[in-house]
Amino acid sequence: MLELVDIRAGYGRTEVIHGVSLLVPSDGVAAVMGHNGAGKTTLLRAAVGLIKPTRGKVLLNGEDITGLRPSARVARGLAYVPQGQQSFGQLTTAENLRVVADGRKRGKALIAEALDLFPALTTLLDRRAGLLSGGQRQQLAIARALITEPKILILDEPTEGIQPNVVAEIERTVMELTERGDLGVLLVEQHIGFALQSAQHYSILAAGHVTSTGEGGTTSTDAVRRAMAI
Numbered sequence: 341m342l343e344l345v346d347i348r349a350g351y352g353r354t355e356v357i358h359g360v361s362l363l364v365p366s367d368g369v370a371a372v373m374g375h376n377g378a379g380k381t382t383l384l385r386a387a388v389g390l391i392k393p394t395r396g397k398v399l400l401n402g403e404d405i406t407g408l409r410p411s412a413r414v415a416r417g418l419a420y421v422p423q424g425q426q427s428f429g430q431l432t433t434a435e436n437l438r439v440v441a442d443g444r445k446r447g448k449a450l451i452a453e454a455l456d457l458f459p460a461l462t463t464l465l466d467r468r469a470g471l472l473s474g475g476q477r478q479q480l481a482i483a484r485a486l487i488t489e490p491k492i493l494i495l496d497e498p499t500e501g502i503q504p505n506v507v508a509e510i511e512r513t514v515m516e517l518t519e520r521g522d523l524g525v526l527l528v529e530q531h532i533g534f535a536l537q538s539a540q541h542y543s544i545l546a547a548g549h550v551t552s553t554g555e556g557g558t559t560s561t562d563a564v565r566r567a568m569a570i
């Protein structure tokens with residue numbers, strides 16, 4: 341379980357997140373929605389240690405990790421897939437996976453497991469990542485994160501700019517992963533339908549505050565749109 345407790349964070353003297361708390365279960369999805377500039381990415385950066393909160397705590401399975409470097413958080417089971425389908429464009433798909441898997445005891449098995457989840461990547465192993473489609477690169481980015489054997493996977497807008505059939509594939513995979521019961525997902529998502537379908541719980545972020553929360557399965561996309569318009 342990942343707990344963000346009363347996080348305040350920003351850039352220089354500008355505070356962007358004004359005291360946000362949320363909880364990501366160890367076997368489910370918590371979604372964060374909000375308009376552009378609401379502070380979603382900033383909140384994730386504070387969670388993974390890329391920026392230092394000025395107040396508040398980050399707890400991973402009860403352990404206070406607020407003072408840890410990003411690499412130490414990865415070692416404890418936090419994986420982050422930033423916005424923008426990032427990969428090493430000059431390396432092949434296989435090399436991108438090996439960069440993470442090399443040096444891990446179960447490296448080969450972890451690559452095989454990741455490819456089972458994203459079978460489309462198996463035919464693209466020798467292709468340079470820079471030549472993949474946005475959807476394929478996003479699958480590669482998630483596959484790489486999974487090779488670190490995370491307890492909590494943090495996804496920043498995984499469906500942004502991706503064709504609908506790949507959105508469905510990513511949605512299916514996220515649900516399959518959490519149904520196994522050993523992975524929690526913090527999902528930042530503008531695609532309201534995807535967020536509500538995947539998440540047991542959601543929060544709406546506006547101007548750095550949580551303005552509304554609810555249950556994924558029982559809330560309509562219209563209700564979320566209305567809440568986001570307030």
Ligand SMILES: Nc1ncnc2c1ncn2[C@@H]1O[C@H](COP(=O)(O)OP(=O)(O)OP(=O)(O)O)[C@@H](O)[C@H]1O
Pocket residue numbers: 351356374375376377378379380381382383
């Ligand atoms: N590196 C930075 N330095 C200074 N200000 C920043 C930086 N990154 C983001 N901001 C500002 O922080 C605020 C929140 O940005 P953030 O990227 O967290 O929002 P977001 O909800 O993730 O938006 P989007 O959906 O567009 O990604 C915005 O006003 C933005 O201009």
